[in-house]
Amino acid sequence: MIALYSYPSDASEQFLRRLRERGAIVDETIEARVKGILEEVRKKGDRAIVEYTRAFDCPDFEKAMIAVSDDEIEKAYEEISGFDRDFTDIIRRAADNVREFHEAQKERSWFMTRDDGVFLGQMVRPVESVGAYIPGGAEGATPLISTVIMTVIPARVAGVKEIAIASPPRKDGTLHPGLLVTAKECGAQRIYRMGSAWAVAAFAWGTETVKPVNIIVGPGNIYVTTAKRLLMGIVGVDIIAGPSEVLIIADETANPVFVAADLLSQAEHDTYASPVLITWNKELAEGVIEEVKRQVRSLPRRDVALEALTNYGACFLVENEDVAAELANRIAPEHLELHVKTPWDWLGKITNAGALFIGHYTPEPLGDYFAGPNHVLPTSQTARFASALGVQNFLRRISLLHYPEEAFFRDASAVERMARWEGLEAHARSISIRKKNG
Numbered sequence: 001m002i003a004l005y006s007y008p009s010d011a012s013e014q015f016l017r018r019l020r021e022r023g024a025i026v027d028e029t030i031e032a033r034v035k036g037i038l039e040e041v042r043k044k045g046d047r048a049i050v051e052y053t054r055a056f057d058c059p060d061f062e063k064a065m066i067a068v069s070d071d072e073i074e075k076a077y078e079e080i081s082g083f084d085r086d087f088t089d090i091i092r093r094a095a096d097n098v099r100e101f102h103e104a105q106k107e108r109s110w111f112m113t114r115d116d117g118v119f120l121g122q123m124v125r126p127v128e129s130v131g132a133y134i135p136g137g138a139e140g141a142t143p144l145i146s147t148v149i150m151t152v153i154p155a156r157v158a159g160v161k162e163i164a165i166a167s168p169p170r171k172d173g174t175l176h177p178g179l180l181v182t183a184k185e186c187g188a189q190r191i192y193r194m195g196s197a198w199a200v201a202a203f204a205w206g207t208e209t210v211k212p213v214n215i216i217v218g219p220g221n222i223y224v225t226t227a228k229r230l231l232m233g234i235v236g237v238d239i240i241a242g243p244s245e246v247l248i249i250a251d252e253t254a255n256p257v258f259v260a261a262d263l264l265s266q267a268e269h270d271t272y273a274s275p276v277l278i279t280w281n282k283e284l285a286e287g288v289i290e291e292v293k294r295q296v297r298s299l300p301r302r303d304v305a306l307e308a309l310t311n312y313g314a315c316f317l318v319e320n321e322d323v324a325a326e327l328a329n330r331i332a333p334e335h336l337e338l339h340v341k342t343p344w345d346w347l348g349k350i351t352n353a354g355a356l357f358i359g360h361y362t363p364e365p366l367g368d369y370f371a372g373p374n375h376v377l378p379t380s381q382t383a384r385f386a387s388a389l390g391v392q393n394f395l396r397r398i399s400l401l402h403y404p405e406e407a408f409f410r411d412a413s414a415v416e417r418m419a420r421w422e423g424l425e426a427h428a429r430s431i432s433i434r435k436k437n438g
């Protein structure tokens with residue numbers, strides 16, 4: 001169960017080391033296993049997808065099941081009202097919020113012309129194709145439908161033409177109808193039934209059924225994130241969006257019931273999830289721990305949550321607000337919630353976080369599902385240098401250069417000399433040849 005640490009202390013340092021070593025970045029056993037999977041998919045294509053899917057997700061899986069047909073999508077629309085009659089309406093509202101937020105991120109091409117006629121600029125172009133990974137979710141029963149919105153909508157806003165999604169099939173070989181309807185609503189053109197590292201490999205290498213893509217995006221478990229990391233460079237990848245994390249900074253104004261609920265909201269994702277509280281109020285820390293114990297009992301996924309709380313959960317008792325901010329920045333969490341009296345004053349203190357949830361009534365699930373910002377966020381301390389998935393991930397900036405003849409002759413000898421400093425004679429001659437023959 002969630003432990004209470006004084007910070008700084010030896011025990012808290014040990015916990016922080018465990019947190020740092022958690023996840024995809026350093027697990028060599030998992031890395032070796034994933035390398036094997038990538039190689040199998042590269043060599044055997046669809047056959048490998050079928051073998052892995054049979055072994056892990058669906059015992060009766062067949063090659064013909066990898067790609068989802070239009071008929072299945074149509075059927076999913078019929079089934080979805082039985083699941084929840086407001087499903088499509090709610091998905092559309094969430095998608096509209098996410099679209100509006102991401103429209104504001106769009107980058108423009110720009111150009112500048114100097115007095116001498118030199119023309120420089122940057123042309124923004126979307127990548128041509130994207131493969132979005134959609135996690136299978138709790139025991140593969142319900143995938144993270146919201147992740148379809150968070151990956152497909154920004155790609156569409158960026159102008160990507162070909163968008164495919166992949167998610168592991170359920171035991172009976174189907175995908176949740178909500179996933180299919182959401183994919184269609186958001187504008188994904190292809191849907192594949194495949195999960196884990198073999199899905200990432202198929203997007204990277206391509207198979208008989210799966211078209212290779214330019215960039216793979218989306219969160220996933222440790223096998224998915226390790227596969228993305230190993231394939232980075234062969235194919236574009238977005239960020240390390242691994243097992244979820246929430247860090248809450250709370251003072252005496254915080255409601256322990258809210259704080260405990262928010263910690264558990266991420267703990268239930270994965271046994272590797274990390275729920276952390278930082279406070280300088282001992283009474284609150286103890287109240288939250290008691291409340292976590294009480295609330296976890298009634299959760300359907302209590303075993304997952306308990307393992308996450310025990311392995312990667314902590315309450316840190318610190319001296320004051322400044323130490324709290326320093327520790328939060330050190331942890332660099334995916335989500336940071338501020339349950340404090342004057343949350344806006346904290347904005348200047350926070351430097352490392354994927355997303356900031358400001359105030360007692362801004363719980364993390366608002367961001368997971370509905371508000372508009374992206375829920376695909378950097379984990380495992382990568383928020384020190386990475387950001388949420390956004391329109392930028394789907395764009396490339398192509399530099400533009402044009403020199404009129406006169407400007408060329410003015411700069412020619414400077415360039416020639418720089419080339420010779422580097423011992424690159426052919427570079428120098430590309431300039432001098434124009435001087436002689438121009």
Ligand SMILES: NC(=O)c1ccc[n+]([C@@H]2O[C@H](COP(=O)([O-])OP(=O)(O)OC[C@H]3O[C@@H](n4cnc5c(N)ncnc54)[C@H](O)[C@@H]3O)[C@@H](O)[C@H]2O)c1
Pocket residue numbers: 056057134135136137138144147168194195196197219220221222223224240241242243244269270273334375376377378379
């Ligand atoms: N950081 C973010 O932005 C973000 C967003 C959403 C979800 N998440 C995280 O993504 C993760 C999703 O995990 P999930 O389990 O729901 O779905 P998932 O699809 O990532 O993982 C399930 C797949 O992994 C396979 N698998 C299971 N054991 C395996 C093994 N030993 N070797 C190889 N493959 C194996 C399963 O068969 C299945 O295909 C959670 O940790 C969640 O917290 C993160």
Ligand SMILES: N[C@H](CO)Cc1c[nH]c[nH+]1
Pocket residue numbers: 144146147243244245266334368375376377
């Ligand atoms: N909290 C996850 C990101 O870490 C995203 C998510 C999707 N559905 C529910 N939660």
Ligand SMILES: [Zn+2]
Pocket residue numbers: 244265266269365368
């Ligand atoms: Zn969540």
